[in-house]
Amino acid sequence: MANKVIVETTINGDPVELLCEPRQSLLEVLRDVLELTGSKEGCLTGDCGACTVVIDGRPVCSCLMLGVEAAGKNVSTIEGLATGAALHVLQRKFLEHASLQCGICTPGFLMSAKALLDRNPNPTEAEIRYALAGNLCRCTGYDKIVRAVTDAAATMAGRSSRTAHGGAVPAETASGMVSEMLAKGEDK
Amino acid sequence: MHAITYETPKSLDEAVKLMAAHGEKARALSGGTDLLIQLRAGTRRPEYVVNIKNIPELTRISFSLQHGLKLGAAVPCIEIHENGDMRKYYPGLTEAAHLIGSLQIQSRASVGGNLCNGSPAADATPALIALGAQARVVGPKGERMVPVESFCLAPGRTVLQPGELLVEFHIPAPERRASDAYLRFIPRNEMDIAVVGVGAALTLDMSDDRVVAARIALGAVGPTPILAAEAAKSLIGKPLDAAAIDNAARLAIAASSPIDDMRGTAEFRRHVVGVLTRRTLAKAAERARE
Numbered sequence: 001m002a003n004k005v006i007v008e009t010t011i012n013g014d015p016v017e018l019l020c021e022p023r024q025s026l027l028e029v030l031r032d033v034l035e036l037t038g039s040k041e042g043c044l045t046g047d048c049g050a051c052t053v054v055i056d057g058r059p060v061c062s063c064l065m066l067g068v069e070a071a072g073k074n075v076s077t078i079e080g081l082a083t084g085a086a087l088h089v090l091q092r093k094f095l096e097h098a099s100l101q102c103g104i105c106t107p108g109f110l111m112s113a114k115a116l117l118d119r120n121p122n123p124t125e126a127e128i129r130y131a132l133a134g135n136l137c138r139c140t141g142y143d144k145i146v147r148a149v150t151d152a153a154a155t156m157a158g159r160s161s162r163t164a165h166g167g168a169v170p171a172e173t174a175s176g177m178v179s180e181m182l183a184k185g186e187d188k
Numbered sequence: 189m190h191a192i193t194y195e196t197p198k199s200l201d202e203a204v205k206l207m208a209a210h211g212e213k214a215r216a217l218s219g220g221t222d223l224l225i226q227l228r229a230g231t232r233r234p235e236y237v238v239n240i241k242n243i244p245e246l247t248r249i250s251f252s253l254q255h256g257l258k259l260g261a262a263v264p265c266i267e268i269h270e271n272g273d274m275r276k277y278y279p280g281l282t283e284a285a286h287l288i289g290s291l292q293i294q295s296r297a298s299v300g301g302n303l304c305n306g307s308p309a310a311d312a313t314p315a316l317i318a319l320g321a322q323a324r325v326v327g328p329k330g331e332r333m334v335p336v337e338s339f340c341l342a343p344g345r346t347v348l349q350p351g352e353l354l355v356e357f358h359i360p361a362p363e364r365r366a367s368d369a370y371l372r373f374i375p376r377n378e379m380d381i382a383v384v385g386v387g388a389a390l391t392l393d394m395s396d397d398r399v400v401a402a403r404i405a406l407g408a409v410g411p412t413p414i415l416a417a418e419a420a421k422s423l424i425g426k427p428l429d430a431a432a433i434d435n436a437a438r439l440a441i442a443a444s445s446p447i448d449d450m451r452g453t454a455e456f457r458r459h460v461v462g463v464l465t466r467r468t469l470a471k472a473a474e475r476a477r478e
Contacts, residue, residue, distance in 0.1 A: 005194065022194035022237070025224065045225050046293055047379075058266065058295035064224045065296065066217075068194045069239060112291070133378055134290020 009070040012080025020067045027051045029067030038078035038107045049135035052108035053077050059115040078107035089155050093148040101139040109135045113149045189227050196239040203243055208328035210236040211350035218262040219296030222305040245355050256361035261300025261354045280368030284315035300354050306344040309408035314387035315370040317405035317415050321359045327352035340412035366391035367475030369468045373460045382408045383452045386464035390472040399423040409444035409457050416443040428473050437462040
């Protein structure tokens with residue numbers, strides 16, 4: 001085995017010490033070393049955004065970054081978006097607006113949207129579309145995704161004035177929504 | 189991808205020593221948005237990959253109205269766009285940096301990397317040339333300043349010698365009534381490689397609005413980015429009217445040497461050089477008058 005190195009980083013808020021080869025991309029390290037397989041491999045050229053993670057507040061294609069470069073950084077992946085069993089409001093809105101079909105692009109879209117809303121809680125539609133322009137979806141199309149992000153932003157703004165919660169709903173509620181959606185689909 | 193040794197120096201001294209020690213076996217890693225693709229494809233095979241993003245000189249934007257701009261070679265494009273001085277005083281370079289790929293790419297990719305990658309279609313390079321940017325290069329034999337228009341030698345090849353590192357760009361302080369602009373043509377709205385790119389910088393006279401200084405640079409219409417010196421020179425001392433702009437556009441076309449490829453024919457590219465030269469000059473002038 002080639003020379004492995006120790007990398008100390010923070011992933012989804014937890015300090016992590018991992019062993020990887022310098023040639024491994026962050027995406028490979030996440031998926032193959034840490035078994036965090038939520039980030040998807042699409043094009044490996046930075047065009048599709050399926051591997052998007054958030055590094056120190058900025059969206060990044062994890063396929064175009066070496067794992068060793070994560071040393072000392074704060075890495076957020078799709079696995080850290082929900083709080084325990086409670087989905088993040090973005091995840092809930094993606095379900096409510098049926099913003100996914102095959103779903104392989106979804107983790108990347110969610111992380112790009114998360115990076116946007118953390119920086120700009122009240123984006124215009126143009127700002128949302130610009131922020132998501134590095135994420136490609138080949139089956140759902142973009143309108144439903146944009147609607148979900150718009151709704152999530154509004155919901156988070158409304159909620160922040162009422163409760164201290166970050167806009168999460170229980171996973172059971174959300175999976176109930178999925179069942180409903182699937183049931184509706186069968187009616188056709 | 190082949191096995192590599194990864195180095196991450198914390199100082200310029202340390203980086204220069206590493207680059208010198210490994211010579212042509214080493215490649216600097218800035219945002220990695222070109223390099224990682226090349227490593228994976230096997231088109232570049234450095235044994236040593238030297239991350240230059242932990243070096244202060246390479247990662248800072250330092251600006252003053254007196255001394256102008258020092259732009260670190262590894263500053264990510266998004267930080268250029270987020271910098272108020274950059275947007276105000278160098279809007280052309282800023283818009284070029286903000287055109288490179290998606291936000292994911294701009295969060296990593298740098299103007300220095302864009303130049304060192306050596307693509308004739310690099311968006312930031314014509315904007316740098318228009319501003320008269322000088323590249324500060326440090327290597328085992330000391331340091332030198334290279335005008336950006338002389339930096340690229342051929343597609344993928346630059347003046348950097350083994351062991352040398354591009355540290356930062358020095359860009360003159362903005363004059364009064366001066367500004368810049370960069371425009372490119374791509375067949376869709378965003379996220380594509382320039383078919384043609386044109387950068388222009390203008391200084392207009394305070395009293396009579398005549399052109400005092402001008403630089404025009406072209407991208408994607410030759411093996412390297414091109415300084416259209418004759419086109420810019422033709423404007424000096426003249427009011428920037430339609431005749432002067434048309435003449436400069438004609439000279440810019442003459443300075444270009446495009447090829448036919450999948451992005452466009454040479455004939456189409458020559459036409460677009462004219463169109464974009466007229467538009468960038470008008471835009472730079474409009475900004476200079478603000």
